[in-house]
Amino acid sequence: MPQVIHxxxxxxxxVALHPIAAGETLTVNGAAYTAVQDIPQGHKMALAPLAPGxxxxxxxxxxxxxxxxxxxxxxxxxHNMRTNLSGEVEYTYNxxxxxxxxxxxxxxxFEGFRRLDGRAAxxxxxxxxxxxxxxxxxxxxxxxDNQDLxxxxxxxxxxxxxxxxxSQTGHDHAQTRKLLAALVRHPNAAAVLVLHLGCExxxxxxxxxxLGDYDPNRVKFLTCQEVEDEFAAGRxxxxxxxxxAKQFTRQPIPVSDLVVGMKCGGSDGLSGITANPVIGRxxxxxxxxxxxxxxxxxxxxxxxxxxxxxxCINREVFEKAERMINGFKEYFIxxxxxxxxxxxxxxxxxxxxxxEDKSCGxxxxxxxxxxxxxxxxxxxxxxxGLNMLYGPGNDLVSATAMTAAGAHLxxxxxxxxxxxAAPAPTMKIATNTPLATKKAGWIDFNAGxxxxxxxxxxEAGEDLLREVIAVASGKQTxxxxxxxxxxxxxxxxxxx
Numbered sequence: 001m002p003q004v005i006h007x008x009x010x011x012x013x014x015v016a017l018h019p020i021a022a023g024e025t026l027t028v029n030g031a032a033y034t035a036v037q038d039i040p041q042g043h044k045m046a047l048a049p050l051a052p053g054x055x056x057x058x059x060x061x062x063x064x065x066x067x068x069x070x071x072x073x074x075x076x077x078x079h080n081m082r083t084n085l086s087g088e089v090e091y092t093y094n095x096x097x098x099x100x101x102x103x104x105x106x107x108x109x110f111e112g113f114r115r116l117d118g119r120a121a122x123x124x125x126x127x128x129x130x131x132x133x134x135x136x137x138x139x140x141x142x143x144x145d146n147q148d149l150x151x152x153x154x155x156x157x158x159x160x161x162x163x164x165x166x167s168q169t170g171h172d173h174a175q176t177r178k179l180l181a182a183l184v185r186h187p188n189a190a191a192v193l194v195l196h197l198g199c200e201x202x203x204x205x206x207x208x209x210x211l212g213d214y215d216p217n218r219v220k221f222l223t224c225q226e227v228e229d230e231f232a233a234g235r236x237x238x239x240x241x242x243x244x245a246k247q248f249t250r251q252p253i254p255v256s257d258l259v260v261g262m263k264c265g266g267s268d269g270l271s272g273i274t275a276n277p278v279i280g281r282x283x284x285x286x287x288x289x290x291x292x293x294x295x296x297x298x299x300x301x302x303x304x305x306x307x308x309x310x311x312c313i314n315r316e317v318f319e320k321a322e323r324m325i326n327g328f329k330e331y332f333i334x335x336x337x338x339x340x341x342x343x344x345x346x347x348x349x350x351x352x353x354x355x356e357d358k359s360c361g362x363x364x365x366x367x368x369x370x371x372x373x374x375x376x377x378x379x380x381x382x383x384x385g386l387n388m389l390y391g392p393g394n395d396l397v398s399a400t401a402m403t404a405a406g407a408h409l410x411x412x413x414x415x416x417x418x419x420x421a422a423p424a425p426t427m428k429i430a431t432n433t434p435l436a437t438k439k440a441g442w443i444d445f446n447a448g449x450x451x452x453x454x455x456x457x458x459e460a461g462e463d464l465l466r467e468v469i470a471v472a473s474g475k476q477t478x479x480x481x482x483x484x485x486x487x488x489x490x491x492x493x494x495x496x
Contacts, residue, residue: 001453004028004045005273008060013044013076015058015269015351017451020045036073041432042269042351042415044076056081056353059272061306063356076353083354085303089326093318094310101313101385102369107289109252111473113153113190116215120257121187122408122472123425124248125156126241128193129184131207132165132200135224139195142234149242153249154190155474157238160423160487166200172493177202178378179489181210182404184219185380188424190248191218191241193234198225217244250474256290258472259381261402261410261424262365263297265395267343268415269351270431272361274460275413275447279429280367281461282411282468287369287385294381294407295366296391296398298328303356307363308388313370320374324390331492346416365413377490380406396420396488403487409471411464417442421479423487425471428478429464444477 004014006028014028020039025032028047039045044058050070055062068080113121126149128139139159150157160183164176180202184192196204204223211219220237224230262279264271283293301308305325312318332338343358352358372385378401381387391401399410399422407424415431417439430436433448445467449455455463471477479485 261407266416304359
């Protein structure tokens with residue numbers, strides 16, 4: 001079983017795949033190194049002497065610089081290195097000479113649902129979408145009271161509550177409206193009840209305008225203040241929606257119709273070595289089959305732009321990516337926040353030292369394919385292949401944004417473990433085997449087999465593709481089995 005990994009030939013550190021004891025001798029590229037200190041799993045050990053100010057190189061990129069002399073065999077972490085990052089950056093488009101879509105592969109099929117408008121779905125559910133937080137408990141009671149409607153091919157009745165829809169202004173109000181309308185359009189929802197209060201800022205006519213063309217048999221509206229008994233009225237509408245949803249049954253659909261979101265959270269030092277590269281390999285495999293993947297968490301691209309910018313398929317997409325990344329930095333600055341106040345305490349405990357370190361691991365989820373498009377918050381994926389989406393690193397907010405973009409399911413890598421899930425089925429992928437063993441009730445797929453030497457990244461990526469096809473065909477994720485699913489809406493303005 002390998003003890004360390006030397007990710008890139010230019011790296012002056014290795015990463016411990018398993019805990020290393022002080023005094024243990026390791027062989028790296030034919031040379032022997034003795035650990036001077038205990039090196040925890042996921043943490044870095046120096047291969048070369050580093051002077052203060054000298055760059056620490058991992059993934060072939062500088063992930064920060066030394067703040068004290070570092071000798072070979074020493075533990076490299078927050079106590080002796082820091083970030084090199086500062087504010088906005090002017091990027092130059094230097095596309096690779098071989099930049100081109102991946103060679104096509106004949107797509108497999110999954111057992112999914114074909115909607116009347118031609119879109120594919122992997123779940124056949126009824127959703128209740130509140131337009132304002134005041135009716136959250138009404139929506140919850142409607143879900144509880146109407147579970148008998150979940151029969152036949154209908155796979156669930158759910159609501160996604162939130163505190164917004166009123167007392168918001170300008171951009172925040174527009175984002176809430178856009179995000180909720182995008183969820184109403186999601187194909188996994190066979191039918192949707194939009195639940196209004198009546199006096200909120202997000203009025204019915206305004207929401208209908210945002211929603212655009214819709215099938216009145218698929219989408220119903222209820223304004224609670226306009227009826228004597230909202231539960232009786234809701235029951236009547238939900239019964240109609242259930243009758244509509246029952247017409248859909250599973251049938252073979254090419255995986256080229258799938259849209260898959262890619263996210264990481266509770267990351268550790270193995271995230272960029274096992275789970276995220278495995279997801280990246282999956283992304284390439286799905287893209288070659290004509291499917292689509294979505295990469296977000298813009299603040300966790302900071303410092304790793306070199307992995308991304310030159311992979312934009314053309315200059316137009318590059319300029320959209322540049323505006324997205326620098327625009328997010330300006331968002332931080334406008335709120336008097338430090339752009340690079342990251343990683344989290346849990347990330348650091350797991351071996352991630354700087355934002356560059358975290359970002360270089362995070363973007364491994366994008367694989368090697370060209371970036372075909374960059375889309376805004378609440379916008380839908382319309383381009384096949386790898387897409388970048390404007391959104392923060394926050395797990396709930398970004399997973400909700402990927403769902404709103406049309407992701408049928410979300411791959412979520414984690415080294416520390418997390419139970420949450422988005423409205424779209426959310427598969428948890430462990431970076432290490434101890435987590436997969438300890439939190440078997442949370443984890444759907446163990447990428448720790450890469451660190452254990454049992455599988456290569458390519459082999460684990462193929463396994464993940466097969467597991468995605470199984471989930472798309474109806475296999476429930478661990479979070480679905482537990483009934484976990486929720487949303488969080490991005491906001492940055494005032495509350496009235």
